[in-house]
Amino acid sequence: MSGTGVWFVGARGNIATTAMVGARAVARGAVSTTGLVTEREPCTRLDLPEMGSLAFGGHDIRDGNVVSSARELAERNRVPDRETLASVEVDLEGVDEHVRPGTALNCGAATDLADGDPLEVGRTVEEVVEWLRDDLRTFRRDRDLDRVVVVNVASTEPTLADGDRYGSRAALEGAIEDDDRELPASVLYAYAALSEGCPFANFTPAVGSAVGGLRELAEEEGLPHMGNDGKTGESLLKTALGPMFAARNLHVRSWEGHNILGNTDGEVLEDDRNKGGKIRSKGDLLESILPDIEHNRVRIDHTPSLNDWKTAWDYVHFEGFLDTGMTMQFTWQGSDSALAAPLVLDLVRLLTHAADRDESGLQPHLASFFKAPVGVDEHDLSRQFDVLHEYVDRHATLQPEEATTPTD
Structure with a gap:
C-alpha cells in the first residue's frame, strides 16, 4: 500500500477544488509552496506525506465534476490561473470516479444546493452512515492507500441546538440506530470517518467531531481529529x-467587522440559521483576548458579483493614555479558496503525522488553523504558533514509535 487519501466533504466545492489543483501543481513543480505552513521551518523537519502521494475523493450533494469546477474558478476568479490549471487537468480527470453522493441532513439553506436527492431521502440515518462508511472503505481499497484523512469543507450548517444529548459514544450510536433525524450531516460524516479509522478535520463552523460521543470514539479508536472553522482572513488578523x-494596555471599546463575500458560502450564509455559527466563531475569539471589550460585532453579507473573493472592513475604536480616543481601520481582501486550500493540505499532512504516531483525540497544536479550536481556550495567534513549534521540536528528532503527545 502507498499514499495518503484525502476525502473531502464538499468535494466539488471551491476549497476542495483549489486544494486539489494546488496539491498537484506543487507536486509537479508548477507553483511555489507559498501559503503552506508545512513547507516552511520548523514544520519541514517533520516526516510528512509528500504532495505527490495524496489521492483525492469525497462526497458532494451537487452534480458536475472537479475539472469543470476548476475551470469555472479559473474563469470567474482567476484563481487558479489558466496555465496552472492546464498543467494539472489530466491529474484531476480521475477524481470524480471517487466522488460520491452525500448527505445534507439538517444543513438548512445548504440543502438547496443539492442537484438531486441527498442520501437521507428514503434512507434511515443508520443507512446513511453505512453508505458513507462504505464509500470510504471502497476508496481506500481501490486506491490501495495507507490511510485516508477526511476533511469537512462543506457549506456552513445551522448550529446544533442540544449537542449534549450526544455526549457519549453510546448515546450517539443509539441515536443513529433510532433514526434520530435531528442529527446534522457534519456529525454523520465525522462518525463515518472515525468509525473507518480515518483522522478527521472540520474546517467549517458546524459541530462536526466536537460532540462528546465523537470525542470518545476518537479516543477509543486511537484517532486524531480537530476543528472547528478554518481561520483564514479577518479572524486571523x-x-x-x-x-x-x-x-500595550490599550482599551478596545468597540470592534466592528463587516464581511462581504460571493460564492455559494456567501449565499448559504444569507440564511440566519446557517449564519449563526459563523458569526459566533468569528466574534467570540476576541472576547477571550480582550475580556474588557465593550462592543464586539460581526456582520456577514452576500455580494454575488465577488464570486470567490471576500472583503472585510474592520473599525477598531480604542482608548490610550489620558483616556485619549483613537481608531484603527483595515481592509482585508482575498481569494477565499486560495487562503483556505493550503491550510486544508497542512491539516491533512499534520493529522497523518499524528495518526502514524498513534496520537489520539484532539490535537491542540493545530489550534492556529481554526477560529474556534475545540478544547483550546487560547486564541492569541503567536501563542498558538508556539504550541505548534513545540510539537515540532518534540517530534522532529524522534522516530514514529518514540514520539508521544498528550491526548484529549
Whole structure:
C-alpha cells in the first residue's frame, strides 16, 4: 500500500477544488509552496506525506465534476490561473470516479444546493452512515492507500441546538440506530470517518467531531481529529492584532467587522440559521483576548458579483493614555479558496503525522488553523504558533514509535 487519501466533504466545492489543483501543481513543480505552513521551518523537519502521494475523493450533494469546477474558478476568479490549471487537468480527470453522493441532513439553506436527492431521502440515518462508511472503505481499497484523512469543507450548517444529548459514544450510536433525524450531516460524516479509522478535520463552523460521543470514539479508536472553522482572513488578523492591544494596555471599546463575500458560502450564509455559527466563531475569539471589550460585532453579507473573493472592513475604536480616543481601520481582501486550500493540505499532512504516531483525540497544536479550536481556550495567534513549534521540536528528532503527545 502507498499514499495518503484525502476525502473531502464538499468535494466539488471551491476549497476542495483549489486544494486539489494546488496539491498537484506543487507536486509537479508548477507553483511555489507559498501559503503552506508545512513547507516552511520548523514544520519541514517533520516526516510528512509528500504532495505527490495524496489521492483525492469525497462526497458532494451537487452534480458536475472537479475539472469543470476548476475551470469555472479559473474563469470567474482567476484563481487558479489558466496555465496552472492546464498543467494539472489530466491529474484531476480521475477524481470524480471517487466522488460520491452525500448527505445534507439538517444543513438548512445548504440543502438547496443539492442537484438531486441527498442520501437521507428514503434512507434511515443508520443507512446513511453505512453508505458513507462504505464509500470510504471502497476508496481506500481501490486506491490501495495507507490511510485516508477526511476533511469537512462543506457549506456552513445551522448550529446544533442540544449537542449534549450526544455526549457519549453510546448515546450517539443509539441515536443513529433510532433514526434520530435531528442529527446534522457534519456529525454523520465525522462518525463515518472515525468509525473507518480515518483522522478527521472540520474546517467549517458546524459541530462536526466536537460532540462528546465523537470525542470518545476518537479516543477509543486511537484517532486524531480537530476543528472547528478554518481561520483564514479577518479572524486571523483579529488573533494577531487583539493581543497587540492587550499587551500595550490599550482599551478596545468597540470592534466592528463587516464581511462581504460571493460564492455559494456567501449565499448559504444569507440564511440566519446557517449564519449563526459563523458569526459566533468569528466574534467570540476576541472576547477571550480582550475580556474588557465593550462592543464586539460581526456582520456577514452576500455580494454575488465577488464570486470567490471576500472583503472585510474592520473599525477598531480604542482608548490610550489620558483616556485619549483613537481608531484603527483595515481592509482585508482575498481569494477565499486560495487562503483556505493550503491550510486544508497542512491539516491533512499534520493529522497523518499524528495518526502514524498513534496520537489520539484532539490535537491542540493545530489550534492556529481554526477560529474556534475545540478544547483550546487560547486564541492569541503567536501563542498558538508556539504550541505548534513545540510539537515540532518534540517530534522532529524522534522516530514514529518514540514520539508521544498528550491526548484529549
